[in-house]
Amino acid sequence: MLELLINKEKNLKTIMLVENGILLEKHDEHEHQQRLEGNIYLGKVVNVLKGMQTAFVDIGAARHALIKLSDILPKIDITKEQNLQETSIEKEVKVGDNILVQIKKDGTANKGAKLSKHINLPGRFAVLMPNCEIVTVSQKIEDLAEKERLINIAKKVLKPNMGAILRTSSEKISETDIEKDIENLQEKWEKIEKKSKQISETPALIYDNEALIRRTVLDIIDRGLEKIIVNDKKTYENLEAVLSNVKPITVELSEKANLFDMYSLENQIEKTERRKIWLKSGAFITIDRTEALTAIDVNTGKYIGKKDIEETIYNVNYEATIEIAKQVRLRDIGGIIIIDYIDMHIEENKTKIQKFLQECFNKDRAKTQLIGFTKLNLFEMTRKNMCNNDYYGEE
Numbered sequence: 001m002l003e004l005l006i007n008k009e010k011n012l013k014t015i016m017l018v019e020n021g022i023l024l025e026k027h028d029e030h031e032h033q034q035r036l037e038g039n040i041y042l043g044k045v046v047n048v049l050k051g052m053q054t055a056f057v058d059i060g061a062a063r064h065a066l067i068k069l070s071d072i073l074p075k076i077d078i079t080k081e082q083n084l085q086e087t088s089i090e091k092e093v094k095v096g097d098n099i100l101v102q103i104k105k106d107g108t109a110n111k112g113a114k115l116s117k118h119i120n121l122p123g124r125f126a127v128l129m130p131n132c133e134i135v136t137v138s139q140k141i142e143d144l145a146e147k148e149r150l151i152n153i154a155k156k157v158l159k160p161n162m163g164a165i166l167r168t169s170s171e172k173i174s175e176t177d178i179e180k181d182i183e184n185l186q187e188k189w190e191k192i193e194k195k196s197k198q199i200s201e202t203p204a205l206i207y208d209n210e211a212l213i214r215r216t217v218l219d220i221i222d223r224g225l226e227k228i229i230v231n232d233k234k235t236y237e238n239l240e241a242v243l244s245n246v247k248p249i250t251v252e253l254s255e256k257a258n259l260f261d262m263y264s265l266e267n268q269i270e271k272t273e274r275r276k277i278w279l280k281s282g283a284f285i286t287i288d289r290t291e292a293l294t295a296i297d298v299n300t301g302k303y304i305g306k307k308d309i310e311e312t313i314y315n316v317n318y319e320a321t322i323e324i325a326k327q328v329r330l331r332d333i334g335g336i337i338i339i340d341y342i343d344m345h346i347e348e349n350k351t352k353i354q355k356f357l358q359e360c361f362n363k364d365r366a367k368t369q370l371i372g373f374t375k376l377n378l379f380e381m382t383r384k385n386m387c388n389n390d391y392y393g394e395e
Contacts, residue, residue, distance in 0.1 A: 002224045004216065006239075007259040008232030014260075015216055021263040025329060025365075026272070027216070027386060036061075036103045036113060038122070038209030040192060043115070044202045045097045053089045056112070057101060060203040063112035067093075067101060071116035075132045075163075098202050119192075121185045124218055125170035125178050126154065128185035129163035130193075140168040150178070157182050162189075169222045217242055219365050221249065229254050229262075272330050277323060279303075283316045285323055293336035296324055300342060313342045314349045321353060325360030334366070334385025343377050354379070 005016045017025040029035055043057040046064055053069040069089045093099060099117060107113035121128040135154050137147045150166040157179045158164060170178055192207050199206070217228070217239070227250045230236045236253045243249055260266045271277065278284045282302030288295045298320040304312070324339060344350050350373055357379075361368045364383075371380035 001226050002220070004220065004225060004228045005259045005262065005265075006213070006228070006230040006232070006235055008230070008235055009258065013232075013235070015213065016259075016265060017216070017220065018263060018265070023263070023265060023268040023330065024326075025216075025332070025386070026269060027332065035106050036209075037106050038103060038120075039205060040100065040102045040119060040196075040207040040209070042098055042196050042199050042202050042204045042206055043101050045093050045095055045099060048090055048093060048095055050088060050090055055089060055093050057099065057115055058203050059101070059103075059113070059115070060205065061107065061113065063107055065101075065103070065107065065113040065115045066111075067099075067115040067117070071104065071114075071118060075118055075129070075134060100196050100206070119189075120165075121188055122167075122218060123181045123185045124221065125167055125173055125181045126185065127165040127167060128182065128189060129165065130189050131161055132163035133161060134163040135166075136164075137166045138168045138170075141166070141171050143171075146171060153178050154182060159186055162186065213238060213242065225249060227252065229259060231256055231259055272327065277327060279316075279319050279323055281316065281319055283319060285320050285327075287327060287331070287333075289333065293338055294333050295338050295340065297340045298324075298342050310344070310346055310349070313344055314346075314353075317341045317344065317349075317353050318356065321357050321360060325357065325364070328361075328383060329364050329366070332366075332385045334383050337381045337383060339379040339381070341377070341379055357381075 001020055003018045005018060007014045007016070011030055013029045015025075015027045015029070016023060041059040043059040043065065045055050046058050047056040049055065055067050055072075056064040057067055059065050069087065069092065072089065072092045073087065100119070101115040101117055102119050103113045104116045105114040118132070119130050121130075135151050135158065137150050141147055141150070150170055153175050154164045154166060164182060166178070196206050213235070217225075221243075228239060229252045230239065231254045233253065236251065239251050243251065256262075260269070275288065276284055276286050278301070284299050284301045286297045286299070288297075298317060300312070300316050303316055306312075320341070327333075328337065341353065344353070354370060354372060358370055361370070361383075366384050366386050368381060368383045371382070373379050
């Protein structure tokens with residue numbers, strides 16, 4: 001049973017995805033550090049840096065946000081690989097201009113958020129792209145006939161100057177359901193556009209995306225989600241709004257003050273904070289995160305095997321692979337990941353491990369890319385963490 005638990009405690013909101021009592025994902029959101037990704041603002045340009053082809057925009061946050069020329073020009077120009085060096089940002093925006101922008105990536109303690117004029121509104125089956133007539137399909141859908149079907153459905157319902165990306169979840173979904181999803185997104189955009197034209201003072205928040213909850217719910221609703229449990233009335237009401245146009249999901253407002261008591265979640269979370277994780281066989285892995293990359297080391301530990309050394313090594317690496325995929329997802333590790341498997345001398349075993357690792361990461365919502373073994377027998381891969389995943393336009 002797949003459940004989503006949302007625990008509100010003082011200034012912290014914790015979202016946990018649990019399957020049959022096993023914690024799969026955990027995401028925290030602090031009230032004073034809310035994720036603004038996907039929010040739409042009417043911002044005011046406060047500085048234009050011609051040499052950097054960027055501009056700073058006041059959106060009402062503590063730090064001015066940044067927008068690049070490539071995120072200002074129409075998408076059709078970008079797809080045609082227009083030479084950005086031939087266009088000056090000063091021709092596109094000037095100090096004092098009010099521009100409608102969407103947060104592409106949240107800011108940090110030292111940097112402001114990254115913005116884009118390419119507005120994307122994610123729905124259950126599609127991502128609407130206003131002011132753009134590109135219609136495409138998620139790369140994860142490989143069937144050419146299905147891709148053509150989805151594109152034709154979208155084109156039939158999309159209004160002029162509207163584009164869309166058909167998400168992975170749209171595969172084999174009925175035409176009626178997809179059309180309804182796109183129509184709802186277009187209605188939402190019309191309200192956003194109307195509100196932006198009524199604003200007299202800038203900067204102003206035009207649309208609050210409820211990024212973390214909305215993204216999590218929409219991503220997993222078609223992956224077998226059966227129940228959502230929350231302990232906060234306001235969150236419960238927000239969920240009702242998010243789920244208003246999708247299939248019924250049981251949403252339960254719990255009287256428990258702390259949902260961590262369910263399924264011994266406190267103990268499961270505590271393990272994600274350890275550097276060393278023991279495996280059932282007696283082997284273990286260590287996880288070290290640095291600014292540049294995350295290094296994961298596999299060790300035989302107490303495991304000595306029963307037959308030849310190559311089989312022992314393969315068994316440890318196989319078991320470690322399961323735990324590595326689990327921990328990377330749980331800890332939401334992003335960027336470059338280097339796995340130091342125990343050296344395997346049989347190429348077939350390396351191939352099996354890589355294939356199995358891919359299978360394990362297929363369950364991960366985040367985008368991952370497995371590069372493979374290097375000449376030094378280190379396994380390279382990359383992952384976009386869910387905090388900064390380019391959800392708006394990625395799929």
